[in-house]
Amino acid sequence: MRVLFxxxxxxxxxxxxxxxxxxxxxxxxxxxRFATSPGCTDLVTRAGLTAVTVxxxxxxxxxxxxxxxxxxxxxxGIPAPYDVFEDPAKADxxxxxxxxxxxxxGRHRVTSFPMIADLVAYARHWRPDLVVWDPLTFAGPIAxxxxxxxxxxLLFGVDVFGGVRQxxxxxxDRRPEGERADPxxxxxxxxxxxxxxxxxxxxxxxxxxxxxxxxxxxxxxxGLDYVDMQYIPYGGPAVVPRWLRTPPERPRVALTMGLSATxxxxxxxxxTQEVLDHLADLDIELxxxxxxxxxxxxxxxxxxxxxxxxxxxxxxxxxxxxxxxxAGAATLATVARHxxxxxxxxxxxxxxxxxxxxxxHGAGLDLHTTRATGPALRRHLQxxxxxxxxxxxxxxxxxxxxxxxxxxxVVPTLEHLTTVHRTAPxx
Numbered sequence: 001m002r003v004l005f006x007x008x009x010x011x012x013x014x015x016x017x018x019x020x021x022x023x024x025x026x027x028x029x030x031x032x033r034f035a036t037s038p039g040c041t042d043l044v045t046r047a048g049l050t051a052v053t054v055x056x057x058x059x060x061x062x063x064x065x066x067x068x069x070x071x072x073x074x075x076x077g078i079p080a081p082y083d084v085f086e087d088p089a090k091a092d093x094x095x096x097x098x099x100x101x102x103x104x105x106g107r108h109r110v111t112s113f114p115m116i117a118d119l120v121a122y123a124r125h126w127r128p129d130l131v132v133w134d135p136l137t138f139a140g141p142i143a144x145x146x147x148x149x150x151x152x153x154l155l156f157g158v159d160v161f162g163g164v165r166q167x168x169x170x171x172x173d174r175r176p177e178g179e180r181a182d183p184x185x186x187x188x189x190x191x192x193x194x195x196x197x198x199x200x201x202x203x204x205x206x207x208x209x210x211x212x213x214x215x216x217x218x219x220x221x222x223g224l225d226y227v228d229m230q231y232i233p234y235g236g237p238a239v240v241p242r243w244l245r246t247p248p249e250r251p252r253v254a255l256t257m258g259l260s261a262t263x264x265x266x267x268x269x270x271x272t273q274e275v276l277d278h279l280a281d282l283d284i285e286l287x288x289x290x291x292x293x294x295x296x297x298x299x300x301x302x303x304x305x306x307x308x309x310x311x312x313x314x315x316x317x318x319x320x321x322x323x324x325x326x327a328g329a330a331t332l333a334t335v336a337r338h339x340x341x342x343x344x345x346x347x348x349x350x351x352x353x354x355x356x357x358x359x360x361h362g363a364g365l366d367l368h369t370t371r372a373t374g375p376a377l378r379r380h381l382q383x384x385x386x387x388x389x390x391x392x393x394x395x396x397x398x399x400x401x402x403x404x405x406x407x408x409x410v411v412p413t414l415e416h417l418t419t420v421h422r423t424a425p426x427x
Contacts, residue, residue: 001418002427004128004149006035006140008055008115012043012236013330014134017156017212019047020232021132024407025414033126035119046237052122055115055139078160078349079103084167085160085219086353093171097181100168104183108138115139120195123147127427130418132210135161138188141203146195148424150417152227153206155213157329158350162205162221169201207421210410213333214400216361217354227413230404231333233314240315241308248285250304251321251385255288256313257345258328269326269347269369270377276302278374279381287316322384324377327351327366332358337402339395341365341384345372362393 003025005018015036026032026049034044035052044051077083081099084091116139123131123143131151133140144151153162165184172180189199205224212231220226257270272294279286280302287306290298295307313334317323320340325331327344332354335342342364344355355366365380384390405413 001129001415002031002033002126003130003132003414004033004035004052004123004126004143005132006054006115006119006143007134007137008037008040008111008139012040013328014136014156015040015043016047016234016236017330018132018134018154019049019234021154021210021229021407021410022047022049024411028408028411030411033128035115035122037115043236047234054118054122057114077347077352079107081168082160082164085158085163091167091171093175096164096168096171097183101181101183104187108136108184109187111136112139112142116142116191119143120146123149127424129422129424129427130414133206135159138203141206142188142191142195145192145197145200145203148422150207150419150421151202152208152210152414152417154210158213158217158219158353159209159211159221159224160350162209162224163219165204166221166223202421208417213329214336214397214404216397216400217332217336217357219353219357227410227417228404229410230401230406231330231337232407233312233330233334233337235312235314235330238310238312238315241311243306244311244315244319248319250283250285252285252287252319253279253322253324253381253385254313254316254320255286255324256326256331258326258331270345270372271374273298273300274374275372275377276300276305278378280304282378282382284321284385287311287320322381324381327355327358329354333401336363336394336397339391339398341390341394343367343377343380343384345369345377358397361397362389363397364390364394 005022007015022032033050033052035054037055037057038053039057041051041053078086081096119139120143124147127147128149131140131144131149132154134156135153141151184204185199188203192199208225208227210229211226212229286304289310290307292309301307317335317338317340322341323335324343327346342358344358344366346352346355346366347369358364359366367376
């Protein structure tokens with residue numbers, strides 16, 4: 001079958017979540033192509049996949065980058081109305097309906113509009129059987145609807161969008177006739193009709209959803225069809241450094257606050273110097289991935305710290321006694337493949353939710369970055385290193401993670417679901 005992946009990533013990590021499944025389908029003999037904006041095609045080809053350029057580089061971040069409040073907005077957390085996922089007290093019709101109207105007219109339209117016409121044209125030319133899209137790229141289901149393809153969301157974290165959509169529908173259906181506004185359905189429905197179809201709810205949440213996280217870390221939306229898949233790390237081309245070939249002489253602790261922090265948010269949400277200073281006298285080997293721009297601002301580097309701009313985390317994590325990270329889903333899921341406790345210094349989007357789930361599981365501890373002082377971080381790290389129950393629970397999380405089907409094992413399920421949901425003849 002023909003499988004078309006599409007995303008318009010605001011950060012490259014969204015695209016990277018998709019690469020292992022794309023390769024699983026390729027190695028199973030299926031034709032796979034990856035449609036994305038011009039600025040992202042190099043990421044696709046560097047992964048050895050076939051890129052199709054659609055639209056223009058005019059996503060939400062680029063269009064709003066000039067706004068003075070842009071940085072604060074990016075770092076504020078889950079945007080309205082999807083923040084009701086974290087704050088159920090806001091979950092009333094007035095808040096949700098107003099927030100959804102703003103989300104559709106702002107983020108969703110701005111992100112997808114540059115891609116839609118080109119993506120539909122290419123889908124009509126190539127006739128994919130299955131379209132796989134990330135939850136922010138609604139151009140994907142629009143194109144799938146236009147050609148009768150099955151289509152699936154592939155999650156890059158907690159299913160914030162699916163959960164809030166299901167809540168929205170429940171509240172909408174309780175409203176009197178004539179007061180059931182649905183901006184998302186109206187917007188997607190207009191495109192469905194433009195290309196010869198009618199709106200159906202799968203355009204909002206997919207025929208099914210591919211979930212890469214174990215049950216201990218995920219919160220699923222009731223009523224949606226999920227396909228379990230094991231997260232396989234892919235961070236782009238990388239080289240394992242020579243020093244990583246030698247077992248550490250002291251407990252090794254990794255520190256990473258994510259690539260997006262400097263790519264998008266103009267810096268880390270912790271005081272790196274304070275962290276290094278308060279860990280300086282511990283009997284550990286601290287391996288800190290610090291961007292060159294951040295390293296230049298440091299006044300001193302302790303003797304027990306090794307600072308590197310990048311090292312593949314899937315190669316580093318197995319040698320660690322603990323990992324300090326920002327609770328980004330890819331980072332957290334990579335560490336979860338190993339019996340290593342986590343210290344999550346969370347701030348943005350679904351990071352607080354994931355960090356709390358991880359702490360509740362017992363595989364680590366968490367601190368919001370507003371409370372991540374040097375002394376607090378040191379105390380939490382010492383607990384992870386000294387109390388063996390954290391490692392035991394991390395091992396349990398590892399078993400749960402590795403018990404999920406690999407992307408290769410998921411392929412037959414995707415083949416079956418494509419047959420079930422595809423309305424056009426097979427390519």
